[in-house]
Amino acid sequence: MTILVTGATGTVGREVVHQLVKRGADVRALVRDPSKARLPEGVAIAQGDLLDVDSLRNAFTGVSTLFLLNAVTSDEFTQALVALNVARESGIERIVYLSVIHSDVYVNVPHFAVKFTVERMIETMGIHATILRPAYFFDNDRSIKDVIIEHGIYPMPIGGKGLAMIDARDLGEIAAIELQRREQADTPLPLERFHVVGPETLTGQDIAGIWSDVLGRPVAYPGEDPAGFEANLRQHMPGWTAFDMRLMSERFISDGMLPVPGDVERLTTMLGRPLRSYRDFAREVVQAG
Secondary structure (H helix, E strand, C coil), X not given: CEEEECCCCCHHHHHHHHHHHHCCCEEEEEECCHHHCCCCCCCEEEECCCXXXXXXXXXXXXXXXEEECCCCCCCHHHXXXXXXXXXXXXXXXXXXXXXXXXXCCXXXXXXXXXXXHHHHHHHHCXXXXXXXXXXXXXXXXXXXXXXXXXXXXXXXXXXXXXXCCECHHHHHXXXXXXXXXXXXXXXXXXXXXXXXXXXXXXXXXXXXXXXXXXHCCCXXXXXXXHHXXXXXHCCCCCHHHHHHXXXXXXXXXXXXXXXXXXXXXXXXXXXXXXXXXXXXXXXXXXXXX
C-alpha cells in the first residue's frame, strides 16, 4: 500500500515524507524536477504536475492513500480539483487534504477561500478524507529573521487577537500519523476535519517579547500596517500574492487564528508528546545563525 505525497519538496511536504519514511511507510513523492528533489532514500519519485492529468494518472497508479497539498498559486483551485477528480478516477478512497484554519471565516482571502471551496467539494462528493486545518507556521518567520536579529523589529502584522502558531515539523508528523491511520483502516474512514495548532496563542507583542528574551535585547512590535506590508511584499512577489497576504493580515488583526477547546489536547495525544513552542523555535533560529 503506497502513500503519495504532493508538495513533497516544500516545507511541510518534506516533513510529511520524512515522518512517513521514519514509520516504515511505502512512500511515493510527486515532484516536478526529480534532480532537485533530495528526498530520503527509499522514496519513489513520480515526475509530474498537478495540472498534467496524464502524469497524475501515472503517479496515482497503485496508490492507496493521498496527501494533497496545494501551494498558493493563481491556479491553486484548479490544481486541487483536478487532483481530487483523478484520485477518484484512480480508486483512491483515503485522502488527507491540507486546508487552513478558519477557511470558513477568512472568506475574502483568496487562498483561504480556495481551500474552503475544496473542502466543500470533498464534503459534497462524499470523498473519504481528513481535512487538516493548520494555523500560521512558525517557519514563516525564518524569512524575517534578519530583520528581527539585526534591526530589533518583529515586522509581521499579526495583531492582538493572537495566532495559535504551529511548527511545520509537528504538522508533518500529525499528517503522517493521520495518513497511516487512514491507510491501515479496514475500510475507508468517514470525513473528518480538525485544527492543527501550536501550544500557545500568540500576539505580535507576545512574539516580540519572546525574541527579546531569546536575544537578550529589546525587539519591538511596531503595530499593524497592512498597506505597508503589501507594499513591502510587492518587492519580492507578484502583486496578486502581496494583496492576498495583505488581506490575510487584515483578518489576523480582526479575527486572529484561535483554537477551540480540546485542540491542543487532541494533538498532544496524537503525538504522544508536547507540541513544540515558539520560544524553542526562536532559540533554534538564533543557534543556527
